[in-house]
Amino acid sequence: MDILDSLVIGAGQAGLSASFHLTRLGISHVVLDSDARPGGAWQHRWDALTMRDVHGVAELPDDTAPPRDEQRANVAVPAYFAAYERAHDLPVIRPVQVDRVEDRNGLLAVRAHEREWTTRTLVNATGTWSHPFLPHYPGMETFLGEQLHTVDYPGPAHFIGKRVLVVGGGASAVQFLGALAPITETLWVTRREPVWRTDDFSPEAGAAAVALVEQRVAAGLPPQSVVSVTGLMLRPQEQQAERLGAYADRRPMFTRIEPDGVRWADGSFERVDVILWATGFRPAISHLAPLQLRSAAGGIQLDRHGRGTTAVADPRVQLVGYGPSASTIGANRAGRSAAKGVQRALSGVRASASPS
Template identity: 35%
Template sequence: MTAPRSIAVIGGGQSALAVGYFLARLRRDAAQGRRESAPEFELLESRPEGGGSWADMWPSLRLFSPADFSSLPGMRMPQSREDTASAPEVVDYLRAYAQRYELPVSHSEEVSQIRRGGDHGFEIDATSGTRRADVVVMATGTWGRPFVPSVPGIDDFGGRQLHTRGYAGPAEFEGLRVCVVGGGNSGAQIAADLEPSADVTWVTRRIPRFLPDEVGGRELFAAATQQVEGHSRGVADLGDIVALPPVRAARGRGLRARWDLDRLIPTGVRWTDGSETPVDVVIWCTGFRPDLAPALSLELDRAGGAPQVRSDLTTASASVPGLYFVGYGDWCGPASATLVGVGRMARATVADIDSRYR
């Protein structure tokens, strides 16, 4: 098969940038005479500016690990003023990363549909028009597809409801009664963020499991990799929540979770013992699903709800040649949804494209 003339990377966040880095290396090698040619490529980003979904996150959100274990390939994240980087610092890093490697990111390009373009290749409908590509790498992440569980009474609640992606900080909730639902890191961090100024009720499905205070991003990445590769019991046996300093502080002030929610009622929540707690706001910190809407017109074989990928390289679609998935979670590479983990699968993706289509 001949080398691809063009590669479209759908997305402009951390996963797309990591793929772009390795594609840019092919371009550099061609310019320096170490290979005959390199494919043209473009990153199609729906946002008007760089930073990916990190630009939409609340300012106090912090990474789990220091810069050494929170970096994309080729460029180390600068040391933070605190123990770990905040969301605005990650945004600055991602924008500097794209600029340093001169990655061809086209902003404000919302991709609405990807379809087969004849005998081979793809047609991509985007904001500025339709373009063709021989290979498509899906790197849209999950931020665009928030998940809210089917909780009894959810439609009866008379107050405000929002998801993690709509949370911009504690200022607008000062003095309010807020129910934060979710036992993961976002739930713990948002509950801790609100605790000094709001009346917080934190709800989880089970007793929250905090990782030991000394466990950070490096240990999590190693455990996740071993878990997916079948070499250990992995992260699930360490715990669910990283005890960052703000979370530890809120816990020290008495922040506790309840896991006996029965249903929502018009004025708040009802517990399994029949008692009720009045609530003004419910914040659903209940996770996300892969945002693959542009590729739904393709006939994707699925396994466990996710697109099925080849066993020899986990980012390549098993049913659509030339289609790849990077950064959505363990089903497309161990720890691939993290800054430190996506580089490995980005490298493997570009290597596979180069070997199969040259």
């Protein structure tokens, strides 16, 4: 039986970064990716999303990020990732959908249908895109119009002539309203009052926001998005929607969904053709359940007060793209941290195996 020193699950930004650093450290590994082509979650984004629209794609280690221009993000970023894989000869195997990871006599067995890999350590880089969060509201199964989540968003042209209800208080909801309000009728609902930033988002402010996410992860709580603590800001491409009142007319959540609209708490009714759920994502980590990594608080506790990537419950496991590293910039740093964590874990294994 061949035993790998490490195995990376996921070939998005975090997974490629981890593989680069593992290679640099001389650690034998493979990268299992569920997609048939390079690009991570970026290849599944809508066609209308350009590189100018995205919040930023950080450069991969020892490389330069694609330009912020009018290229389609779902073309430019996958091409960037593919070129990076080739340039650094990263050991990516695809398509492989990992079903479960379990302990087997001190080693980690990674199972994918009929295939299996055995490894001493693991870097989980599965992100969130494959695990969209869709809240349940009474009557939603009776709605006769369209219900779409962010993962299903087909681009703004699809919604022309339709009355669109955007649900969610994060950056995606703001971006959707910015694209849709100038071309069709929109409504916006959120569970909480949106928090807008009025100051510049400085590096210091970003570090402070990430620190709040780190505190949750360090306590073993489920991670929240960084934007939940940074607040919302409008970009130049959303200013037309702002002038049209798309953000000023926000309403609290409806109480139920009916076949052709939603019912508000005061009993009034609103007709809508489409409900666009910009309600975020959850970490895609169900395959790790056999390892029992979750704390009593419901999340996976990471080392170094939440700034590291090592699972406290099992130091053989590194998590990147989780909590504070769930961004392209954070994912790069996390990849390096994970490789170092793997190196430490392997040193411990070899030390314990050495004769006294």
